Amino acid sequence: MNQPYLAFLLLLGFVAFNAVLLIGLSHLLAPRKPTALKDSPYESGMPSLGSAHERFSVKFYLVAMLFIIFDIETVFLIPWATIYLNGAGSTGGPSTGFLLVEMLLFMLILAVGYVYVWKRGALQWN
Amino acid sequence: MNLDLTSTGDLARALLPELTLTAAGMLVLLVTAWRHTSGRDLRIAGWVTLTGLVAGGVAVWWLWWHTARAAGPPSMIAVDDFRFVTDGLFLAAAGLTVLVSFDYLEREGLLVPEYYVLLLFATLGMMLMAGGEDLMVVFLGLELMSVSVYVLAGIDRRSGAAAEAALKYFLLGAFASGFLLYGIALVYGATATTNLTQIAAQVRSLSLVQSPMLLIGLGLVLVGFGFKVAAVPFHMWAPDVYDGSPTPVTGYMATAVKAAAFAALFRVLVEAFGGVTAWKPIVWWLAVATMVVGNFIALAQHTVKRMLAYSSVAHAGYLLVAVAAASWAGSAALLAYLFAYTLVTLAAFALLAAQGREGERDVRIDDLAGLGQRRPWLALALAVCMLSLLGFPGTAGFIGKWYILVAATMAHENVLAAILVLTSVVSAGYYLPVIMAMYMKPQPFDQAHAGVRLGRPAAVVVAACVVGLLVLGVRPNPLLDLARSSAIVPPARAATPATGR
Numbered sequence: 367m368n369q370p371y372l373a374f375l376l377l378l379g380f381v382a383f384n385a386v387l388l389i390g391l392s393h394l395l396a397p398r399k400p401t402a403l404k405d406s407p408y409e410s411g412m413p414s415l416g417s418a419h420e421r422f423s424v425k426f427y428l429v430a431m432l433f434i435i436f437d438i439e440t441v442f443l444i445p446w447a448t449i450y451l452n453g454a455g456s457t458g459g460p461s462t463g464f465l466l467v468e469m470l471l472f473m474l475i476l477a478v479g480y481v482y483v484w485k486r487g488a489l490q491w492n
Numbered sequence: 493m494n495l496d497l498t499s500t501g502d503l504a505r506a507l508l509p510e511l512t513l514t515a516a517g518m519l520v521l522l523v524t525a526w527r528h529t530s531g532r533d534l535r536i537a538g539w540v541t542l543t544g545l546v547a548g549g550v551a552v553w554w555l556w557w558h559t560a561r562a563a564g565p566p567s568m569i570a571v572d573d574f575r576f577v578t579d580g581l582f583l584a585a586a587g588l589t590v591l592v593s594f595d596y597l598e599r600e601g602l603l604v605p606e607y608y609v610l611l612l613f614a615t616l617g618m619m620l621m622a623g624g625e626d627l628m629v630v631f632l633g634l635e636l637m638s639v640s641v642y643v644l645a646g647i648d649r650r651s652g653a654a655a656e657a658a659l660k661y662f663l664l665g666a667f668a669s670g671f672l673l674y675g676i677a678l679v680y681g682a683t684a685t686t687n688l689t690q691i692a693a694q695v696r697s698l699s700l701v702q703s704p705m706l707l708i709g710l711g712l713v714l715v716g717f718g719f720k721v722a723a724v725p726f727h728m729w730a731p732d733v734y735d736g737s738p739t740p741v742t743g744y745m746a747t748a749v750k751a752a753a754f755a756a757l758f759r760v761l762v763e764a765f766g767g768v769t770a771w772k773p774i775v776w777w778l779a780v781a782t783m784v785v786g787n788f789i790a791l792a793q794h795t796v797k798r799m800l801a802y803s804s805v806a807h808a809g810y811l812l813v814a815v816a817a818a819s820w821a822g823s824a825a826l827l828a829y830l831f832a833y834t835l836v837t838l839a840a841f842a843l844l845a846a847q848g849r850e851g852e853r854d855v856r857i858d859d860l861a862g863l864g865q866r867r868p869w870l871a872l873a874l875a876v877c878m879l880s881l882l883g884f885p886g887t888a889g890f891i892g893k894w895y896i897l898v899a900a901t902m903a904h905e906n907v908l909a910a911i912l913v914l915t916s917v918v919s920a921g922y923y924l925p926v927i928m929a930m931y932m933k934p935q936p937f938d939q940a941h942a943g944v945r946l947g948r949p950a951a952v953v954v955a956a957c958v959v960g961l962l963v964l965g966v967r968p969n970p971l972l973d974l975a976r977s978s979a980i981v982p983p984a985r986a987a988t989p990a991t992g993r
Contacts, residue, residue: 478521481522481525482521485526
C-alpha cells in the first residue's frame with residue numbers, strides 16, 4: 367500500500383478509536399442522577415411546543431432554491447476573478463477580453479432569470 | 493466551410509443554432525415575466541417560441557447548406573450532417589408540439605406560458621446532447637433536456653396523475669443520470685479523456701478492449717441511456733409517465749426526447765466505443781427484450797394513451813436494432829426511422845389530445861367506436877397513423893422499418909431482423925383494433941363524439957404529418973437521401989460485421 371494512504375488510514379483509525387473511547391468512558395463512568403427537569407429536551411431553555419414534525423410552507427423551499435442559484439453565481443465568480451486577475455491572456459489561455467465577455471454573458475443569463483423571478487412574484491411572501 | 497473550433501468566431505458560428513435557441517428561450521422567459529395572465533399572453537408566448545424555433549432552424553439549415561465541418565484538434569461539439577439533421581428533427585418536433593399546444597393549453601386552462609420556455613430549453617438540451625463530441629457536453633445537454641421535461645410532465649398542477657408522472661420521471665431520471673455520470677467517470681478513469689474520438693484513440697493505443705474499468709463504465713453508460721430511451725429492463729417509468737403527462741407533452745417525450753437519446757447513444761457507441769465489441773451483445777439483448785415486452789404488454793392495454801406508451805417502448809426496440817447494426821446503414825436507418833416515427837407519433841398524440849376533450853379524460857379504445865361515421869377526417873388521420881406505426885406499406889413507417897431491416901441484415905443480424913418482423917406482426921393486434929373500433933362499430937350512444945374539437949393549428953399539424961407520412965411512404969427518396977448523406981460513418985475497426993450469432 368502507498369505510504370501516504372497508510373498514514374491516512376492510521377489517522378482514521380485513531381480518530382474513530384478516540385471518539386469511541388471518550389464517549390464510551392463517560393457513558394460508563396459518569397454518575398447519573400436523573401430528575402424530571404434534567405430529562406426535559408432542553409435543560410436550559412424553552413420546552414418545545416407541539417411536534418417538531420410539522421408541515422411548513424412550500425415557500426421556504428422556493429426561497430432556499432433561489433438562494434442556492436444566486437449563491438452558486440458567487441461561487442463561480444471567485445475562481446473566475448483569480449484567473450482574470452492573474453492575466454490569463456499572457457499565459458496562452460483565452461484573452462482577458464474574452465474572459466470578461468464570457469462572465470458578463472453568464473451574469474446576463476442569471477439576470478434574466480432574476481428579472482423573471484422578480485416579476486413573477488416569487489420573491490413576495492404572499 | 494471549415495470551422496476552426498479553437499477560434500472564438502468559428503466556435504460561435506458552429507454553435508449558432510444553440511445560441512439562437514438560448515436567446516429565444518431567454519426572450520420568451522422575459523415576455524412571460526410580464527405577460528402571464530390571459531389566453532392572449534399564452535398565444536403571444538407561443539408565437540415568439542415558434543419564431544425562435546424557426547430562427548434556430550434557419551441557423552441549422554445555414555450550417556448544413558454550407559456543409560460546415562470542424563477542422564483542427566478534437567473539440568467538444570461535433571460539426572457534421574448527423575448533428576444538423578437531428579437538430580432539424582428536434583426543432584421540427586418542438587415546433588409541431590407548440591402548434592398542438594395552442595388549443596390544448598387554453599382548453600385545459602393552463603395559463604402557464606413557461607410551458608413554452610421549458611420546451612425551448614428542452615430542445616436546446618437535445619441539440620447539445622445529440623451534437624456533443626464530449627461526454628460532458630452530452631451529459632449537460634441530457635440534464636438540461638431532462639430537467640425541463642420533468643417540469644413539463646407536471647405542468648398541470650391540479651392533476652394528481654401529472655404530479656405522479658413528474659415525480660416518477662424525476663426520481664428515475666435522477667437515477668439514470670447517476671448511472672450515466674458514474675459510467676463517464678469510469679471511462680475517464682480508464683482513458684483519461686472524455687472526448688469521444690480521443691476515447692476511441694486511447695482504447696486503440698492503450699489496448700483497453702478488455703479493461704474492466706472501461707467495460708464497467710461502458711455498461712453504466714448503457715444503463716443511463718437505457719433509462720432515457722425506455723429500453724426494456726429500464727422501461728418501468730415510461731407507461732405511467734406517458735399516461736399521466738399532458739398529451740402534447742407525451743407526444744414530445746415520445747418523439748423528441750427519445751430521438752435525442754438515440755442520437756446521442758449512437759454517436760457515443762460508434763464514435764467512442766466502435767472498437768469495443770462488448771456492447772454489441774448487450775444492445776442485441778436490449779433490442780430483443782424491448783421489442784418483445786413492449787409489443788406484448790401493449791396488447792393488454794385498454795386506453796389509447798397507455799397503448800401508445802407501450803407502443804413507444806416497442807418502437808425503441810426497433811430503433812435499438814438499428815443501433816445494434818452499428819454501421820453506416822444503421823445510422824441512416826436510425827435517422828429515417830426517427831423522422832417517420834416523429835411524424836406519426838406527434839399526429840397520433842395531437843388527435844388523442846383532441847379526443848380527450850376538456851379535462852383530459854381517458855380515451856379507451858372502445859370510446860372510438862363510430863368515429864368513422866361521425867368525424868370521417870379525424871378517423872382517417874388516426875387510421876393512417878395506426879397503419880404507419882404498424883409499418884404498413886405505403887406509409888413512412890414501412891420505409892423506416894424496411895431500412896432498419898436492411899441495415900440489420902447487412903450487419904448479419906438476421907435473428908434480430910426476424911424478431912423485428914415477428915413482433916411487428918404482434919403489434920397489429922393492438923393497432924388494428926383502433927381502426928376496427930372507428931370504422932366497424934356503431935357509436936355507443938348519440939353525441940358520443942360531441943365536443944371533440946381539433947383547433948386550427950393542431951389540425952394543420954395533423955394534416956401536414958399525415959400527408960407527409962403518405963408522401964414519404966410512396967416517394968421516400970428525399971428522406972432516404974438525406975438520411976444516407978448525413979449518416980455517421982463508423983471508424984474502420986467498427987465496420988467489420990459483428991460476430992456471427
